[in-house]
Amino acid sequence: MYATQERQAKLDRLASTHFDLLVIGGGITGAGVALDAASRGLNVALIERNDFASGTSSKSTKLIHGGLRYLKNLEIGLVREVGQERAVVHKLAPHLVRPEKMLLPLVEGGSLGKLTTSMALWVYDFLADVEGDDKRVMLTKEETREMEPLLRDDILTGGGFYAEYRTDDARLTIENIKTAEQHGALAANYVEATDFEYDEDHQISAVRCRDRFSDRELTINCDHVISSAGPWVDDLRKIDKSMNNKRLFLSKGVHIVVARERLPLAHACYFDVDDGRMLFAIPRLRCTYIGTTDTPYKGDPNAVPVHLEDVEYLLRATNQIFPTVDLKVEDVESSWAGVRPLIFEEGKKAGEMSRKDEIFESDSGLLSIAGGKLTGYRKMAERVVDRLGKQLHDEGEDLEKNTTRAIILTGGPFKDFEEVLTYEKTIAGMLEAVSLAPDRAGYLVANYGKQSPEIIELAAGRSESTDVGRLAAAEAEWCIKNELAVYPLDWVERRSGRLYFDMPSIAPILDDVLNVFADAYGYTEADRERERRRVTEAIDWVSTFSSADNN
Template identity: 80%
Template sequence: MQATPQRTAKIDHLRQHTFDLVVIGGGITGAGVALDAASRGLDVALIERDDFASGTSSKSTKLIHGGLRYLKNLEIGLVREVGQERAVVHDLAPHLVRPEKMLLPLVEGGSLGKFSTSMALWVYDFLADVEGDDKRVMLSKEETSAHEPLLRTDILTGGGFYAEYRTDDARLTIENIKTAEKEGATALNYVEAKDFTYDAQGKISGVICHDHFSGGELTIKTRHVISSTGPWVDDLRKKDKSMTNRGVFLSKGVHIVVSRERLPLQHAVYFDVPDGRMLFAIPRLRCTYIGTTDTPYSGDPKAIPINREDVDYLLKATNEMFPTVQLTVDDVESSWAGVRPLIFEEGKSAGEMSRKDEIFESASGLLSIAGGKLTGYRKMAERVVDRLGKQLRTAGEELRKTHTKDLVLTGGPFEDFAAVKAYEKHIENYLLAASLTPDRAAYLVSNYGKQSPAIIDAATQRQEGTDVARLAAAEAAWCIEHELALYPIDWIERRSGRLYFDMPSIEPVLEEVLDVFAAAYQYSAAEREREKKRVLEAMAWVSVFEVNE
């Protein structure tokens, strides 16, 4: 395998340049930090040990939501902040962050009654400054059943109807990174921070790294470092010898995916489970996904098992709320498991621990940020870069104020969601004119927005293969050139989302996609076979569930 000229140039730049800031961790928080810092005029490098968004940031519930359940814990400040951030992030990328009406069925013996739900949703709207048609509406039993006919009616007493937003967390991360690069940042995946160098005063002066693609070593010289490595944030604090007794606690969350035909919901539903938890069932293009669990996890965050017990729990809860569907494990097309890096609180269960973020600052200058929610990534980034501003101020420098609230992400701009829907129709016609499959229009726009025509144009230049394969090959090639996709699994899992949301679409295009990567990175026959095996193993990992002994 051989690096592309683009990757080689980036490695050389990382070796030779001295940066104002190195951001370690290419999840949504690190992406937000890189964008915030670069847009304020800092010279920024972002490095990620694996692929961008390969950890928690591709394995959330994929909602930009206000955290209704955090009202129960009286986390008013958190609910207000993330509630208001929903609209901000939607405005930055309405093709990626899409309005999603949420139905909250009320049931006998459930965790919320009609009055408490009405008050909770009113407070939720008030804190988030919700206006117009997005304000909550309380429903009768009959109205709730009409909104969602699959709901169990014998225990149904009514419902609440309110506004949230759905996203693809990995795509949101990648578009933030690309926007950060437009602002001057340098971002590279598969580069691992192994240790730090220090100056005579004991302050961090560099990051010792390993390039997992080439096997080479490099040291990135920098004045400051922010660690946003999620589940691994304590590992770097230990390397820096700045670990305290205040650390990260990992909570495992599992989601399963079934076809839309098997669970044809009209809306996203947030429903009670007899054990006191609440689950989401969320329709998305051709599938519906269900989650999540919330249990302590102490294993390897890179390889989180999805056990049959997790799957059975979600299926049982779903079948109890939607009794006519009778889902079985054979209906589960895919799944994912991630860990939430929560700030540990003595005496609290995983579900009770706060989702607030926290910043740790060491004597070496290392800033580490952990906790938080996907929805609040932009404000988390702002806070930790503001903290960096205090370090700069002691050196006589002044940092500009953030303006990421107004920085439209790559793939846009769109005036509003109505413009997104109109653009989907335009792309459908564009596909038809190119003699390609028009049913991929919604998929392309939700992933790439106004970058879609470039992919379609490239597909028309390909002569061999089916229409579906030519489009997929062009998409993969575009992601290699513009999104640093290094391996086929990068595209299948995180750039396209097919591993989770469209498993049946992988096999018909796999050979063509492998050919694209083989040409770009000059695979040998053995390397091509190895990458194919990695894809097949990933497909098995998310669709075959072992029983715990």
Template identity: 80%
Template sequence: MKATSKRSQKLEKLRTHSFDLLVIGGGITGAGVALDAASRGLDVLLVERHDFASGTSSKSTKLIHGGLRYLKNLEIGLVREVGQERAVVHEIAPHLVRPEKMLLPLVEGGSLGKMTTSMALWVYDFLADVEGDDKRVMLTKEETAEYEPLVRTDILKGGGFYAEYRTDDARLTIENIKTAEKHGATALNYVEATEFVYDDDGQITAVICHDRFSGEHITVQTSHVISSTGPWVDELRTVDKSMTDRHVFLSKGVHIVVSRERLPLKHAVYFDVPDGRMFFAIPRLRCTYIGTTDTAYKGDPDAIPTYLEDVEYILHGTNLIFPTVNLKLEDVESSWAGVRPLIYEEGKSGAEMSRKDEIFESESGLLSIAGGKLTGYRKMAERVVDRVGKQMKEDGKKLKHTTTKDIDLTGGPFKDFAAVLAYEKEIAALLEAASLSPDRAAYLVSNYGKQSPEIIEAATHRKEGTDVGRLAAAEAAWCIEHELALYPIDWVERRSGRLYFDMPSIEPVLEEVLAVFAEAYQYTEEDTNRERERIRKAIKWVSEFEAAPEGVVVPEIVAV
């Protein structure tokens, strides 16, 4: 396989250029750091050893939300910050971060009573500066059942209705990276930072990087380094010989996906399960996804399995609150499992540990940031880049002050969400005029925003293949050119989200998509066969479930 000319040019820059800042880790935090730093005038390189957003940043609950449950732990500052950040991230990317009204049924024996919920939601709105129609509304039992007829009524006492936002975490990460590149940053996936180079004073002056695509090792010169590697942050602190007693704790979370037909919710629902946890059930285009679990994880963060026990636990809790749907194992189309990289706190379970972020600074100058929530990525990035500014100040340099809350992400801008919905109608008309299915409009706009017409235009020039195949092939080709999709699985899983949200759509377009990658990277027949098999294995990984090995922690079903 051969790299595209664009990737080759970027690699040449790594060999010959000295950067102000090297960001290690291409998840949402690293993407936010790259944009923040580039917008402040720094010459930034971001490297990710797998694909962008391949770790935690494609395995979250995919909500830009304030963390209502953190009020229980009195994490007022965290709730306030991320509550306010919801609106900011929505404003800079309303096509990606969409309003999602959340229904909170109150049930007998549940974790929240009517008065407690009313007060908690009021505080939640107050901390987040929520105004107008988005303010919380308390509901009677009858009103709650009307809002969501599938909710079990024999234990229902009432409900709350409040505002959150839904996103695609991988798409949000990728659009942040692309926006950072518009501000001058350089980003490369499948490039691993393996070793630090130090000067005589023990300060990092370069990072040895391994291009996993070509096998080449490149020594990259840089003045500053930020590690935003999530579950792997302690790995690099160990390489730097700067590990302390303060370390990361991995908490595993699993989500499952069923078709919208099997769980046809009218709204997203946040509900109690018998062991004291709460689940989200969130409608998304043709599917509904449900989660999450919270168990200690000590395995490989690169390959986090969904066990049969995880799925049965989620199904059990879901069927208790929506008894008429009677979801079964065979209804589960897909799943994802990820880990939360929390800062370890002695004597606390993963559910009890704070979601606050923390910055570690080593004597070598390495800055490592861990913890935090998807919603707070922009403020996390701002804080750690501010620390780079302090390091620069010691060298007599000054960091420019800007703020990413004023920078629209690629795919925009849109005035507001109403403009997004109007634009979906325009895209539907474009698709219909191109003899392509107009029902793909919502999917295209939620993924690509105002970049969608380029994909549709490219599809009209593809003369061979099915209608769905031509559009998918054009989409894949666009992602190779504009989003550094290096392997077909990059598109199937993270660029398009089909592996999770639209599993049935993969097989009808697979060969046409493989052909696009084969042409772009000059595949041999062996290469094509290997990539086809890689996608087959990924499908099996997320849709077939085995029992956990003995000794592995799994969630326990509580009988009621």
């Protein structure tokens, strides 16, 4: 029951404290805002109606990248900013934001020719201040085929090789929230904003909330509110009665996951599709994932389905460029679908709408930020907190300058990626010392960085019947205590990533993980079976597909 008691104590603090700023939305933007504002000396609270990163921020392509394709739309400023941000975010968490060389095969009839690609990659490097070995290299057909033998030979004309970064978007969000808490912020998941209260000048003075875990209702008093609620930004603007001619357009993006042996790529690839789109295929752990689609979405953002048509589109495109693999629907182990909250632009298709962020300010003082990309989260946060600074200045208070480009995220510090790789060997030795498999070192360091020894120490004191169960139980216990994991699915999906990238590992350790949550939250047998059912339903949701016509 200790976790339930700690959660209630946190809710008591939320209800009894007057905050300078309340952030609504616990995705990557809200996490960045909370850290930015707290590090500038504000007393900050953050609430999220579901789990942290449960929306768009766990459903991206999981790349910290400059957006090469946005050059085609001449979004030079966006490419410059996010391109430069790649290196900044990598330095904040090298264990979590890892270098990933990208192969761009050029094909006959593709959207990019050799000269265009060479110029685009040169501009990309220039805008992003890329240096040294990370600068783009243009390849002949033979060199491209040698780098990736699975590529279709008869249409291949050459290639480009350039640098990006790969991440775990959910973990990046969670580490930002934990770092914000280190700077004094107070964060709570499963707390939903239901209404606003206003003072005599019709400025927001408090937010009414409901804890979805205990059904407790509470009011959080605050001077200012920033909404970073992603696809739900307009819902909050409607509650505030501040909708105007600006509104969101939701675009669905689908990714699928296959076993690495079914698509054994030597490098991550960014390739043409015959409809003019481009897709990524990215090796990760025991899997390769493929995406993404870009189609209008008008359904529930809380449950975005992957339809059979989405899967078939991605498989068909992949088989066209890698014809010998012959992927089928049965090969798809897992999938995810998220919605991009874009700023609506009349007359444009989903793929043509800008990914640039925008801030809306209502007469009540509510600041809402929407749009943007995962890579640009830190600059988005800086912009909206700077806008808050203007409100504070009008009230006679000046805000400190942003310093987040120098704030190392929890899990660090690491000097560079080479130190991360060296540290993995240290963790492998620590695992062996307590009779656990050393091959889990890479996974632990990628997820938790220098927090890994705390998990190993917990595992050493546990008595589950299997080694994998012992380590998984320790991981789950640590995430309950340090990362506000409330339900087993929080850990299975967002803390560990197993739902997407290691689904076969879930069944053997599920009982052990359920036991840990039962101890922490005082489960009855009915609670325990409900949570088991939620995990198995989530597995079905990401691995079975029906036609859109049947929904």
